[in-house]
Amino acid sequence: MTPPQTSTERSVHGGLSHLAALEAESIFIMREVAAEFERPVVLFSGGKDSIILLRIAEKAFRPQRFPFPIMHVDTGHNFPEVLAFRDRRVQELDERLIVASVQESIDKGRVQEEPGWDPMRNRLQTTTLLDAIAEHQFDAVFGGGRRDEEKARAKERIFSFRDEFGQWEPRSQRPELWNLYNGRIRKGQHMRVFPISNWTEMDVWQYIQQEGLEVPEIYFAHERDVFKRNGMWLSTGPFLHPRENEPITKKTVRYRTVGDMTCTGAVESDAATLDAIVMETAAARITERGATRADDGFSETAMEDRKREGYF
Amino acid sequence: MDTMMRAPGQMDMLRFSTAGSVDDGKSTLIGRLLYDSKGIFEDQLAAIEQTSRRRGNTTVDLALLTDGLRAEREQGITIDVAYRYFATPRRKFIIADTPGHIQYTRNMVTGASTADLAVVLIDARQGSLEQSRRHAFIAALLGIPHIVVAINKMDLVDWSEDVFERITSEFAAWSAKLDVHDITFIPISALHGDNVVQHSTNMRWYGGPTLLYHLEHVHIASDKNLIDNRFPVQYVIRPQTDEFHDYRGYAGEVATGTFRKGDDVVVLPSGHQTRISRISTFDGEVEEAIPPMSVSIELEDDIDTSRGDMICRPHNQPAVTQEFDAMVCWMNDRQLEEGKRYFIKHTTRTGRAMIDELRYRIDVNTLHRDEAATSLGLNEIGRVHLRTSTPLMVDEYRLNRATGSFILIDEATNDTVGAGMIVDPGTGGASLVDELADDRSEEPAAA
Numbered sequence: 001m002t003p004p005q006t007s008t009e010r011s012v013h014g015g016l017s018h019l020a021a022l023e024a025e026s027i028f029i030m031r032e033v034a035a036e037f038e039r040p041v042v043l044f045s046g047g048k049d050s051i052i053l054l055r056i057a058e059k060a061f062r063p064q065r066f067p068f069p070i071m072h073v074d075t076g077h078n079f080p081e082v083l084a085f086r087d088r089r090v091q092e093l094d095e096r097l098i099v100a101s102v103q104e105s106i107d108k109g110r111v112q113e114e115p116g117w118d119p120m121r122n123r124l125q126t127t128t129l130l131d132a133i134a135e136h137q138f139d140a141v142f143g144g145g146r147r148d149e150e151k152a153r154a155k156e157r158i159f160s161f162r163d164e165f166g167q168w169e170p171r172s173q174r175p176e177l178w179n180l181y182n183g184r185i186r187k188g189q190h191m192r193v194f195p196i197s198n199w200t201e202m203d204v205w206q207y208i209q210q211e212g213l214e215v216p217e218i219y220f221a222h223e224r225d226v227f228k229r230n231g232m233w234l235s236t237g238p239f240l241h242p243r244e245n246e247p248i249t250k251k252t253v254r255y256r257t258v259g260d261m262t263c264t265g266a267v268e269s270d271a272a273t274l275d276a277i278v279m280e281t282a283a284a285r286i287t288e289r290g291a292t293r294a295d296d297g298f299s300e301t302a303m304e305d306r307k308r309e310g311y312f
Numbered sequence: 313m314d315t316m317m318r319a320p321g322q323m324d325m326l327r328f329s330t331a332g333s334v335d336d337g338k339s340t341l342i343g344r345l346l347y348d349s350k351g352i353f354e355d356q357l358a359a360i361e362q363t364s365r366r367r368g369n370t371t372v373d374l375a376l377l378t379d380g381l382r383a384e385r386e387q388g389i390t391i392d393v394a395y396r397y398f399a400t401p402r403r404k405f406i407i408a409d410t411p412g413h414i415q416y417t418r419n420m421v422t423g424a425s426t427a428d429l430a431v432v433l434i435d436a437r438q439g440s441l442e443q444s445r446r447h448a449f450i451a452a453l454l455g456i457p458h459i460v461v462a463i464n465k466m467d468l469v470d471w472s473e474d475v476f477e478r479i480t481s482e483f484a485a486w487s488a489k490l491d492v493h494d495i496t497f498i499p500i501s502a503l504h505g506d507n508v509v510q511h512s513t514n515m516r517w518y519g520g521p522t523l524l525y526h527l528e529h530v531h532i533a534s535d536k537n538l539i540d541n542r543f544p545v546q547y548v549i550r551p552q553t554d555e556f557h558d559y560r561g562y563a564g565e566v567a568t569g570t571f572r573k574g575d576d577v578v579v580l581p582s583g584h585q586t587r588i589s590r591i592s593t594f595d596g597e598v599e600e601a602i603p604p605m606s607v608s609i610e611l612e613d614d615i616d617t618s619r620g621d622m623i624c625r626p627h628n629q630p631a632v633t634q635e636f637d638a639m640v641c642w643m644n645d646r647q648l649e650e651g652k653r654y655f656i657k658h659t660t661r662t663g664r665a666m667i668d669e670l671r672y673r674i675d676v677n678t679l680h681r682d683e684a685a686t687s688l689g690l691n692e693i694g695r696v697h698l699r700t701s702t703p704l705m706v707d708e709y710r711l712n713r714a715t716g717s718f719i720l721i722d723e724a725t726n727d728t729v730g731a732g733m734i735v736d737p738g739t740g741g742a743s744l745v746d747e748l749a750d751d752r753s754e755e756p757a758a759a
């Protein structure tokens with residue numbers, strides 16, 4: 001459907017195309033961090049947004065190696081396809097991977113598994129992430145958050161300051177003007193940096209298509225044993241145990257986000273190619289988090305509350 | 313969203329900010345734009361329907377869509393800049409949604425700093441223009457090339473052409489003094505959707521474009537400064553591998569101008585001259601680079617160049633200076649005072665700056681100048697003379713937004729406390745802002 005383009009493609013209007021402009025901004029942000037911080041790190045979950053981050057890092061720094069390692073916060077409940085993809089991608093790039101493990105945080109007694117049936121580990125990730133930041137003394141952490149995802153994110157800065165406790169204070173964010181990012185922090189504080197803040201889900205898929213990037217298979221339509229919980233199709237597997245009133249059916253589904261298996265839902269879809277995903281995204285009437293994330297469904301401010309504590 | 317009807321390479325991007333006083337209908341307008349262009353999803357709509365019902369509203373309050381944070385929802389006002397996105401087959405839009413309270417000048421300035429266009433909202437019933445003038449003044453101060461004045465709530469004035477004409481001519485007379493070349497007036501009803509996305513059947517007397525049509529078609533490519541070559545070096549790429557042993561790429565974003573392979577260039581502040589041997593990206597070599605491309609420039613000669621330096625053309629150079637005049641918008645509770653020192657970040661260069669003198673403080677509502685002022689408080693704007701510890705390569709802001717802007721950072725708290733726009737880069741001459749302020753000071757406040 002879409003002819004491949006170079007990133008310097010001009011639009012019919014004579015300026016850069018929207019993807020070229022977004023890409024240029026993201027590259028600028030990554031270089032700014034590399035220049036101003038001593039120990040940055042890029043978070044990589046294997047999901048589509050962090051796939052973009054790694055491509056932007058290639059664009060920003062090649063032929064040099066990345067001036068930072070890659071880190072995955074592993075909940076222990078990941079899709080096996082995504083873990084395999086993660087390792088493959090890191091190897092292709094020939095960069096360094098750090099895995100911060102939620103299971104280890106539980107084993108060390110830093111956090112407790114939440115009570116109840118099929119506990120989610122989403123909230124627990126915050127501690128694992130903050131511990132890893134402290135251990136490695138990271139001063140800047142790249143994340144793949146986008147402002148179109150969720151309303152609390154819509155106000156977050158591209159350089160988002162975190163205090164000594166890793167907390168976000170939405171009421172007193174630093175003003176962010178032009179492209180003059182303020183990266184000044186004190187020891188023990190850090191900056192979360194979101195290079196693709198201005199991208200939408202649609203931009204992400206169009207860019208993946210333009211760049212010919214590989215994504216984990218679970219983004220494409222496939223057959224899977226699923227059951228319905230909290231209005232979402234969840235996958236059977238080692239971490240999820242359907243109750244008696246949760247019958248298992250085989251469905252053709254795909255994922256719009258790849259998170260923890262216990263709280264990431266599949267959507268019914270026949271979109272088996274990138275073209276089909278772009279078409280489906282264009283027609284989608286529900287946000288990706290609304291469709292597929294149980295963690296944001298609990299209250300209107302679930303995301304804001306988690307972010308204040310230091311979540312991604 | 314019909315973004316697929318065109319290949320993505322055919323779309324460009326427009327950033328706009330919105331300004332209006334409280335209750336002019338700004339949130340409703342943005343909600344309407346998102347809703348009618350299908351930028352709202354069903355679950356978002358369901359959530360605001362629920363909240364509207366809980367609050368006892370009979371219709372869905374589209375304004376809720378843009379209320380991001382808990383504190384704001386509780387107070388029922390927008391307090392911080394929020395960013396919204398939607399796309400049509402022609403363009404991707406980024407909205408910087410900024411609140412209109414008097415005390416939030418800082419947010420308006422923030423949203424305006426990156427905008428190609430500003431939508432200034434006026435309530436047709438009030439027609440009073442003081443606040444709207446302030447918004448237009450800030451848009452002009454921040455160098456936004458296009459302004460749309462949307463006269464809202466036309467349904468409440470019987471869709472009257474006379475009301476529209478009166479507001480338009482009053483506003484136009486005043487704005488002639490602003491350095492804005494493109495002002496468009498559109499009568500709308502954000503609540504009912506008239507002239508937002510669909511042409512109004514209630515105002516057949518209006519022959520102009522709808523707001524969305526205008527946003528889609530306004531020509532922005534020529535707003536870019538393609539003449540004055542300015543390339544702030546951001547990061548030096550040095551692989552130091554066998555394969556790329558001698559590679560040294562000066563990475564950065566083209567601020568303004570058009571850079572080509574073979575161009576004679578000068579590196580500032582050192583003044584060394586050389587030539588561009590190659591402009592490269594991850595996708596390969598490019599013949600020319602225009603703003604805002606992020607590229608790597610390789611130079612023919614091995615001259616000492618690092619972050620904060622600027623690559624320019626020998627016959628078109630910015631001022632290399634350690635003192636200049638600037639308009640500063642203050643963004644913090646800790647006041648700006650004469651004699652105080654701050655960190656300054658200008659392009660990719662950071663140094664220290666000292667406020668030598670506050671020449672005057674400007675009242676954004678009346679544009680009166682207070683020359684006796686010795687401090688600037690939160691949300692106040694004034695003209696300062698400052699000196700820097702390191703030479704900066706600067707242009708006048710109205711000629712070059714990239715090399716004319718800077719931020720001030722508090723040395724103690726690390727907060728971003730000031731936004732600066734250079735009006736006199738030490739080369740003399742009064743600025744436009746200055747002339748405008750002069751002009752206004754002869755008139756009574758808030759005519």
Ligand SMILES: Nc1nc2c(ncn2[C@@H]2O[C@H](COP(=O)(O)OP(=O)(O)O)[C@@H](O)[C@H]2O)c(=O)[nH]1
Binds near residue numbers: 466
């Ligand atoms: N009659 C009418 N009411 C409007 C219109 N636009 C907004 N409103 C109402 O004006 C009030 C304030 O609107 P809101 O969007 O919250 O204003 P904001 O403070 O500028 O964001 C709300 O009650 C809206 O429903 C309009 O075009 N016509």
